[in-house]
Amino acid sequence: MVSDNGTGTPLGDYLRARRELIRPEDVGLPAAGRRRVPGLRREELALLAGISADYYLRLEQGRDRRPSAQVLDALARALRLDEDATAHLHRLAVPDRPRRRSRPRRPEHVPxxxxxxxxxxxxxxxxxxxxxxxxxxxxxxxxxxxxxxxxxxxxxxxxxxxxxxxxxxxxWEASTEGSVAALRALVGPDVDDPALVELVGELSVRSERFRRLWARHDVRPxxxxxxxxxxxxxxxxxxxxxxxxxxxxxxxxxxxxxxxxxxxxxxxxxxxxxxxxDPAEPGQSTARGSVPTGRTRG
CATH class of the missing domain: 3.30.450 (Beta-Lactamase)
Known part of the structure; x- marks a missing residue:
């Protein structure tokens, strides 16, 4: 299974994205000193999760694809994931399933x-x-x-x-943020769906906001x-x-x-x-009148 950016695995991409969103001071670590990357360093996250830095590196780089449920739960706690994000983390860690990627997915049909x-x-x-x-x-x-x-x-x-x-x-900002998180929740680990790849590619090119939100890997149904x-x-x-x-x-x-x-x-x-x-004819009012338009509330 390929990742969003064509390297590693969806699990590794997710761990990296969420790690970069955690500030050291948020988890009781000193923020002093020069930091080359945003968020936590790999060894800091490994320490918080109670696993070795080498093992965490293998997970993030996709060299170990079968972490235990206990390790995933420890990482979820260290990353401060909520219930939905923790469930998503577990789904990403399911071993790859054989898939005929050469065939496009059949069109969706409503029952x-x-x-x-x-x-x-x-x-x-x-x-x-x-x-x-x-x-x-x-x-x-x-x-x-x-x-x-x-x-x-x-x-x-x-x-x-x-x-x-x-x-x-x-x-609009809340709607776009929620929609991207909902899309992540719907597709789960199925990031190689050709229709999804096309949609994400189009929006990433045409919308800087989408590109930033997609890179966060937020998951919220x-x-x-x-x-x-x-x-x-x-x-x-x-x-x-x-x-x-x-x-x-x-x-x-x-x-x-x-x-x-x-x-x-x-x-x-x-x-x-x-x-x-029974819509009114263009330019005519309805017999029942109309209601003044107001501003949208959140």
Whole structure:
């Protein structure tokens, strides 16, 4: 298995990236003296993890690919990894599996039952997200809610290269950082996926911010929560989003938005649903009126 930069292993790349993000003073080590590299030195991380510097060097250089779970946990503690990042570290250490790399991965297909299901929800925005954050299917209300949810859109590409498409979601810096970390979580050790290599290559060339974020190796799955989306037709909506993995589909996730009943956001979502079903003619107002557009909150 190749690494992100074509050298070593994904495990070694991850250890190196996370090591360089830890300041010596953060872990009780003196920061005095000239340091040739950012973050911790290899021998300092090895000391913190309770392993030999030579053994750690072999891990980082890809010369030892079978560390024990105890060693990985010790490294995770030394690197101050959270639960998600620790799980990712363990996945990267799984021995290489045979893989036919010459064949491109087959196109992603949404299960027909799921596709039919979301079309029966005229009042609930819903879409299916693929393993590389592509929108594979979406119902009309999801597409009316945000251009990011249009089928065929790669959400991470749109966020970085077409800021207008993600402007309604606000907090661009937080959104881009979270999306890169979510992509890392989705692909795991599968960094030689040709589609991923192409996407990362394109974004690395065209976006300095993406290049810096990708090099950090942050891993953070996107989970259910609350977000505010400003829609040009009905204004800001504070919505809950649920992210449900689809069984028997390779890392596909069903994303559902809904509003708290009885809130202004619920009223605005209902209005948007009526507009999505029966949009007004260009230049005309709807019979039910409109809601002033507000600024997006975080």
């Amino acid at each position: 027909e039952g799921v596709r039919q299901l979301i079309t029966t929800w005229p009042h609930t925005p819903a879409f299916v997200q693929g393993r590389l954050l592509d929108v594979l299917a979406a119902n009309p209300l999801a597409q009316a809610l945000s251009p990011l949810f249009t089928p065929g859109t790669n959400m991470i590409r749109a966020l970085f290269l077409d800021p207008d498409s993600g402007a309604a979601h606000g907090r 996107k989970r259910s929560g609350i977000s505010t989306i400003t829609n040009p037709q009905v204004g800001p909506l504070e919505l809950r989003h649920e992210k449900l993995p689809i069984p028997d589909a390779d890392r596909q996730i069903l994303v559902i938005y809904h509003a708290e009943p009885g809130t202004p956001s619920a009223e605005r979502l209902a209005l948007l649903a009526s507009l999505a079903v």
